[in-house]
Amino acid sequence: MEPIALQLNQIEKKFAGVHALKNMHFTLQQGEVHGLLGENGAGKSTLIKIIGGIYKPDHGEIRINGKNVTINNIKEAQAYGINVIHQEIVLVPHISIYENIFLGREPINKWGLKDHKKMISKAQIMMASMDLSIDVLTPVYKLTIAQQQLVEIVKAISFNVRILIMDEPTSSLTEKEVEQLFVMIKKLKEHNVSIIYISHRMDELFAITDQISVIRDGEYVDTVKTSQTHIDELVKMMVGRSLNNYYQRNYQQSNDVILSVENLTRNGVFSNINFQLKKGEILGFSGLMGAGRSEIMRAIFGVDKYDSGTIYFENKPILIRCPQDAIDLGIALVPEDRKKEGLVLNNSIGFNLSLTVLKQFIHGCFVNHKQREKIIQNYITKLNIKTPSANKIVGELSGGNQQKVVIAKWLATSPKLIILDEPTRGIDIGAKAEIYKIIDELCANGIAIIMISSELPEIINMCDRVCVVANGEIQGELSQTELSQEKIMKLATGRA
Amino acid sequence: MFSKPNNSLNSNHTSQYANTHNLIIKNFLDFFINNIGILIALILICIILAFSTPVFLTQDNMLSVLRQVSTNMCLALGMTLIIMLGGIDLSVGSIVAMAGTLTVGFISIGEMGIVPAILLGLLIGTLCGAANGAAIAYTGIPPFIVTLAMMMIARGIGFIYSGGQSIRIFDDNFTTIGTGYLGVIPYPVIYMFVFIVVMLIIVNRTRLGTYIYALGGNREAARLSGIPIKRVEIIVYTIAGFLAAFAGIVLAARMYSGQPSVAQGYEMDAIAACVLGGISMSGGIGRISGTILGVFVIGIINNGLNLLGVNSFWQLVAKGVIIFLAVYVDILKRKRSKSA
Numbered sequence: 069m070e071p072i073a074l075q076l077n078q079i080e081k082k083f084a085g086v087h088a089l090k091n092m093h094f095t096l097q098q099g100e101v102h103g104l105l106g107e108n109g110a111g112k113s114t115l116i117k118i119i120g121g122i123y124k125p126d127h128g129e130i131r132i133n134g135k136n137v138t139i140n141n142i143k144e145a146q147a148y149g150i151n152v153i154h155q156e157i158v159l160v161p162h163i164s165i166y167e168n169i170f171l172g173r174e175p176i177n178k179w180g181l182k183d184h185k186k187m188i189s190k191a192q193i194m195m196a197s198m199d200l201s202i203d204v205l206t207p208v209y210k211l212t213i214a215q216q217q218l219v220e221i222v223k224a225i226s227f228n229v230r231i232l233i234m235d236e237p238t239s240s241l242t243e244k245e246v247e248q249l250f251v252m253i254k255k256l257k258e259h260n261v262s263i264i265y266i267s268h269r270m271d272e273l274f275a276i277t278d279q280i281s282v283i284r285d286g287e288y289v290d291t292v293k294t295s296q297t298h299i300d301e302l303v304k305m306m307v308g309r310s311l312n313n314y315y316q317r318n319y320q321q322s323n324d325v326i327l328s329v330e331n332l333t334r335n336g337v338f339s340n341i342n343f344q345l346k347k348g349e350i351l352g353f354s355g356l357m358g359a360g361r362s363e364i365m366r367a368i369f370g371v372d373k374y375d376s377g378t379i380y381f382e383n384k385p386i387l388i389r390c391p392q393d394a395i396d397l398g399i400a401l402v403p404e405d406r407k408k409e410g411l412v413l414n415n416s417i418g419f420n421l422s423l424t425v426l427k428q429f430i431h432g433c434f435v436n437h438k439q440r441e442k443i444i445q446n447y448i449t450k451l452n453i454k455t456p457s458a459n460k461i462v463g464e465l466s467g468g469n470q471q472k473v474v475i476a477k478w479l480a481t482s483p484k485l486i487i488l489d490e491p492t493r494g495i496d497i498g499a500k501a502e503i504y505k506i507i508d509e510l511c512a513n514g515i516a517i518i519m520i521s522s523e524l525p526e527i528i529n530m531c532d533r534v535c536v537v538a539n540g541e542i543q544g545e546l547s548q549t550e551l552s553q554e555k556i557m558k559l560a561t562g563r564a
Numbered sequence: 565m566f567s568k569p570n571n572s573l574n575s576n577h578t579s580q581y582a583n584t585h586n587l588i589i590k591n592f593l594d595f596f597i598n599n600i601g602i603l604i605a606l607i608l609i610c611i612i613l614a615f616s617t618p619v620f621l622t623q624d625n626m627l628s629v630l631r632q633v634s635t636n637m638c639l640a641l642g643m644t645l646i647i648m649l650g651g652i653d654l655s656v657g658s659i660v661a662m663a664g665t666l667t668v669g670f671i672s673i674g675e676m677g678i679v680p681a682i683l684l685g686l687l688i689g690t691l692c693g694a695a696n697g698a699a700i701a702y703t704g705i706p707p708f709i710v711t712l713a714m715m716m717i718a719r720g721i722g723f724i725y726s727g728g729q730s731i732r733i734f735d736d737n738f739t740t741i742g743t744g745y746l747g748v749i750p751y752p753v754i755y756m757f758v759f760i761v762v763m764l765i766i767v768n769r770t771r772l773g774t775y776i777y778a779l780g781g782n783r784e785a786a787r788l789s790g791i792p793i794k795r796v797e798i799i800v801y802t803i804a805g806f807l808a809a810f811a812g813i814v815l816a817a818r819m820y821s822g823q824p825s826v827a828q829g830y831e832m833d834a835i836a837a838c839v840l841g842g843i844s845m846s847g848g849i850g851r852i853s854g855t856i857l858g859v860f861v862i863g864i865i866n867n868g869l870n871l872l873g874v875n876s877f878w879q880l881v882a883k884g885v886i887i888f889l890a891v892y893v894d895i896l897k898r899k900r901s902k903s904a
Binding site: 173205 | 769775777778781785786790791848849
């Protein structure tokens with residue numbers, strides 16, 4: 069048995085009288101990767117905020133290397149060698165990599181001025197030790213999201229880290245970048261760094277962790293050895309019941325082509341895109357991030373312009389100049405980033421739901437409140453959005469419920485074709501299953517769906533056909549029977 | 565990094581010096597690339613003026629342009645820090661008037677010594693800035709509102725103290741602060757250059773500078789990095805208050821009087837200079853060099869239109885149009901570089 073790096077006993081934390089955590093236990097051994105699993109709202113983020121010094125627990129003890137400690141703020145946590153890599157990237161965009169790494173603790177020369185030379189050379193050493201070959205003088209906004217994530221890790225490591233907490237580190241990485249991240253994690257492990265790894269992606273937890281702890285409703289459930297458990301057991305522990313039919317799909321045949329795209333090209337972004345979509349069908353778009361998947365859909369929806377090619381909708385050639393044209397035809401786009409592109413976060417569910425269909429209940433200066441309520445309630449029930457009232461602020465909902473609001477908002481326009489860009493990103497397993505069910509029901513009602521996703525299991529289990537995109541071109545189309553992770557990755561990375 | 569950091573150094577060791585050297589060249593190139601629009605505008609305006617009026621290029625006129633821009637430079641330098649922080653300061657014009665009026669009043673009416681009067685004037689202006697910063701940091705009221713309130717308060721204090729009149733002063737020891745020369749160079753120009761150098765050091769070479777970018781660029785990142793956010797905010801607004809008070813005292817000395825109604829709208833000129841210089845209103849982006857260029861563009865336009873005998877009401881219209889166009893060109897440029 070390895071020595072214990074961190075131990076939490078009977079931790080309790082209340083917010084406004086409500087228990088966020090009660091009777092929480094957690095034991096982290098030295099040099100292990102410890103998965104932390106729980107649905108959204110289970111208390112994972114409260115827990116890591118307590119370890120990271122952002123919150124103070126109301127009760128309970130924290131032991132580091134066997135010693136009882138209190139952690140009052142972020143700086144104290146860092147002094148104990150604890151560092152958190154947050155889900156949202158927290159780097160400053162318009163300063164360089166090295167300045168970001170040393171932010172808040174810049175070395176100073178004898179004049180009291182920042183020692184740029186020292187920072188640069190130290191940063192270079194750190195980057196090199198992690199086998200990263202990015203110039204440390206590059207401003208952060210020029211980096212890809214994956215590169216930014218790696219810089220965050222280097223920054224965390226630079227604190228002489230003993231315990232590293234990673235909150236959904238792969239939510240915006242491609243498979244290949246995830247591999248790079250795992251190599252880094254293994255390196256840290258060799259240096260006896262303990263890692264708490266939070267992720268909704270089961271395959272990752274199985275690939276990288278030694279043990280997994282599950283929490284539910286603010287309480288500790290159990291800790292299991294990764295090698296001695298399997299996905300069904302974890303899901304059961306997490307949701308408190310077993311989820312049957314995680315992926316739901318009733319395939320059906322239709323021969324009505326609703327959308328047909330011919331030779332669609334946007335210079336320098338994508339070229340010669342050809343595909344067809346039938347009613348009641350799910351067409352997957354897979355590929356690495358930046359391959360051009362989202363850009364193709366943005367062009368079809370009228371957000372971006374395209375240079376050549378033709379789009380046929382219901383067998384008629386159409387010209388879409390702006391999103392409103394697409395909406396009028398019956399096309400809906402559920403965007404990738406629900407917080408930035410999908411929702412008015414600080415407004416209510418009702419406000420967000422009715423935003424696309426104002427015409428249906430506002431005529432001139434007359435607002436038909438009854439009609440508005442009817443529309444809103446209809447979709448809240450239909451999509452099973454869990455909320456006490458339609459007036460609740462969307463930003464306060466869980467990720468899964470937010471996603472449902474975005475989907476509902478577009479369903480309200482009665483679309484014939486829905487484009488879903490990463491429909492289950494960052495939402496928990498229970499909510500995912502619900503979203504899959506909704507998608508399947510939509511298909512059953514004859515709506516055609518295009519689904520962009522980086523999660524291969526989701527693409528494979530939900531789609532009728534899959535187009536794999538790389539370098540702005542469709543590299544191949546796979547039918548349901550041909551689908552496998554290997555085939556998709558081969559096409560996506562051009563190693564076919 | 566872990567135990568023996570030097571082991572993994574090999575590959576990058578030699579490039580260390582080259583890199584610092586490159587940093588200087590890179591900064592210099594960046595300056596041209598970032599400010600290309602406004603640089604071209606500045607050069608064009610200068611060429612047009614040089615051909616249309618013989619006075620423009622004379623040494624006297626150049627020095628007078630420098631002196632004229634010195635007030636706006638003080639305000640714009642402070643404003644740059646604030647805007648980069650993601651804030652705004654509407655009170656600096658009022659602080660200019662208040663500090664000038666109070667200082668002159670302390671000497672003429674209060675019969676105070678010149679040095680204590682100036683120090684007290686500076687202190688009061690600086691405290692106004694600090695009050696702005698503290699209110700923003702601790703109450704959560706947006707900077708626009710806090711400084712709007714301070715704009716009225718400071719303006720009011722000037723009027724109350726002077727009874728609405730301007731206060732004259734003829735003491736040479738005081739007025740020389742604004743009217744004197746070192747060789748051919750007016751004192752205000754010297755102050756201006758000192759402030760520019762200090763500000764360049766603050767932004768580029770001190771922790772405070774990095775923290776300003778950090779706060780304006782990503783507040784959450786700044787917080788999680790353990791940066792003392794409130795302290796940074798207070799310091800920045802305090803600096804702006806100090807610079808405004810200083811500018812106000814120099815202005816009063818130059819005008820031989822403390823006028824409570826002076827400097828109306830100076831805050832807008834300062835903001836305009838920042839915007840022209842590419843300081844992003846959303847914070848986190850900008851360079852002092854940009855602001856300096858912005859101040860000169862506005863100053864030279866003013867000077868040129870005066871020399872050409874353009875009616876001062878039309879000057880306002882012209883200035884507005886030029887600012888609009890310059891920023892629009894900048895946005896077009898950015899859009900193109902994004903889509904390319």
